Amino acid sequence: MAVFMPAPRSYTCEDVVEIHCHGGQQVVKSIIDLYLSVGLRLALPGEFTYRAYTNGRLDLSQAEAVARLIHARSEKSQSLALAQVDGLLSRSIFQYKEMLRESLVLVEAWIDFPEEDIPPETSTGVLSQVSGIIDKIGGLLDTYHTGRALVSGVSLLLLGRPNVGKSSLLNALLGEDRAIVNSTPGTTRDTLEESLTMGGFPVRLIDSAGLRDTGDQLELEGIRRAQGKVSVSDLVFVVVDASEGLTDEDKDVLEVCDNSKVFLVVNKIDKNCDQDLSCFLSAGLPVFAISAKTGQGVDRLREGVASFFDDGVSSPESSVVVTEERHRDSLSLCRDSLLRLRSAVEAGDSLEFWAIELRAALDALGKISGETTPDDVLEGIFSRFCIGK
Numbered sequence: 237m238a239v240f241m242p243a244p245r246s247y248t249c250e251d252v253v254e255i256h257c258h259g260g261q262q263v264v265k266s267i268i269d270l271y272l273s274v275g276l277r278l279a280l281p282g283e284f285t286y287r288a289y290t291n292g293r294l295d296l297s298q299a300e301a302v303a304r305l306i307h308a309r310s311e312k313s314q315s316l317a318l319a320q321v322d323g324l325l326s327r328s329i330f331q332y333k334e335m336l337r338e339s340l341v342l343v344e345a346w347i348d349f350p351e352e353d354i355p356p357e358t359s360t361g362v363l364s365q366v367s368g369i370i371d372k373i374g375g376l377l378d379t380y381h382t383g384r385a386l387v388s389g390v391s392l393l394l395l396g397r398p399n400v401g402k403s404s405l406l407n408a409l410l411g412e413d414r415a416i417v418n419s420t421p422g423t424t425r426d427t428l429e430e431s432l433t434m435g436g437f438p439v440r441l442i443d444s445a446g447l448r449d450t451g452d453q454l455e456l457e458g459i460r461r462a463q464g465k466v467s468v469s470d471l472v473f474v475v476v477d478a479s480e481g482l483t484d485e486d487k488d489v490l491e492v493c494d495n496s497k498v499f500l501v502v503n504k505i506d507k508n509c510d511q512d513l514s515c516f517l518s519a520g521l522p523v524f525a526i527s528a529k530t531g532q533g534v535d536r537l538r539e540g541v542a543s544f545f546d547d548g549v550s551s552p553e554s555s556v557v558v559t560e561e562r563h564r565d566s567l568s569l570c571r572d573s574l575l576r577l578r579s580a581v582e583a584g585d586s587l588e589f590w591a592i593e594l595r596a597a598l599d600a601l602g603k604i605s606g607e608t609t610p611d612d613v614l615e616g617i618f619s620r621f622c623i624g625k
């Protein structure tokens with residue numbers, strides 16, 4: 237079946253024909269070969285979205301969101317991408333650009349009449365507008381931590397000395413017997429990774445070899461790999477055994493971690509022990525008491541993970557959330573220019589200087605929507621798409 241979508245009301249704003257056929261690989265291949273034999277060519281990765289962008293159907297941040305939508309790994313990241321395709325971020329950027337352009341027109345007009353003094357209402361007007369945008373951009377930048385976690389996912393490392401129950405916890409979180417669990421210390425040798433979602437965040441869960449002094453070369457390699465994962469993980473669960481208190485080996489494990497991204501997970505609380513759990517609080521870390529065996533406390537641990545990454549961006553559909561590093565960098569540049577502009581206005585510096593900063597701020601915002609984005613960055617963005625998108 238062929239569906240004809242005449243310009244301009246198609247995805248690319250051009251005439252488009254879509255061929256629908258049965259999904260078998262060979263059927264699709266035969267049809268494509270037929271079209272290639274009569275002179276058509278395959279689309280480049282992201283070429284349809286690129287055309288939609290150059291023809292004005294989407295701005296650049298919307299086009300990027302199409303790629304995010306295709307790769308969305310959780311419901312939350314999907315709705316975030318949809319909101320951005322819909323133009324939620326674009327509209328804010330457009331609004332700031334309009335306000336900054338107005339100020340620039342005003343400033344340039346006064347540059348043309350150097351003999352006249354700037355009326356005070358002009359500088360207070362520019363000041364209040366610029367301050368308003370600085371605050372709004374600050375708010376947007378605050379959403380990046382969560383936004384990035386939602387779209388790119390986070391990595392969560394299970395670390396600890398042997399036998400504390402790291403692999404058991406991985407299995408409990410996954411709800412399946414994925415990793416080998418055994419009472420022999422040193423069971424896990426290699427790192428093992430599995431994907432799941434926690435509170436809407438796509439999570440890459442990494443089990444690792446228990447850390448200890450050993451002469452076993454194989455085990456040492458596992459330990460080396462585990463330690464290598466520490467710096468690249470977004471959050472580390474340092475797992476300890478409730479019945480044994482915080483041992484020197486546990487403290488050694490904590491030593492290799494950056495405390496700002498560590499949860500102390502006190503496992504095996506089902507074991508009848510007289511150990512006082514308050515000793516674990518001395519490390520000054522968020523403490524979660526659980527049993528990987530019975531599942532007790534595991535839900536609370538999941539919630540803990542979600543709130544660690546969620547900075548209060550409660551409903552991504554209705555609030556603008558920054559998800560791309562590129563957008564974050566441009567927003568920071570814009571804010572830096574506006575902060576310099578504000579100081580210049582307050583210090584009574586020359587209008588030329590105001591104009592330079594206003595243009596720089598506009599240029600930074602234009603990189604998000606695409607007007608001022610360099611070609612190599614554009615190429616990079618569209619090459620991440622797959623063919624046919």
Ligand SMILES: Nc1nc2c(ncn2[C@@H]2O[C@H](COP(=O)(O)OP(=O)(O)OP(=O)(O)O)[C@@H](O)[C@H]2O)c(=O)[nH]1
Nearest residue numbers: 398399400401402403404418422423424446528529
């Ligand atoms: N009672 C109790 N036993 C547990 C719990 N979690 C794990 N265990 C037991 O502790 C032992 C070690 O569990 P593993 O999950 O293999 O521990 P690990 O930290 O992965 O150990 P290595 O891979 O050797 O570093 C096994 O006998 C588990 O059955 C728990 O919550 N309660």
Ligand SMILES: [Mg+2]
Nearest residue numbers: 402403423424
């Ligand atoms: Mg293990």
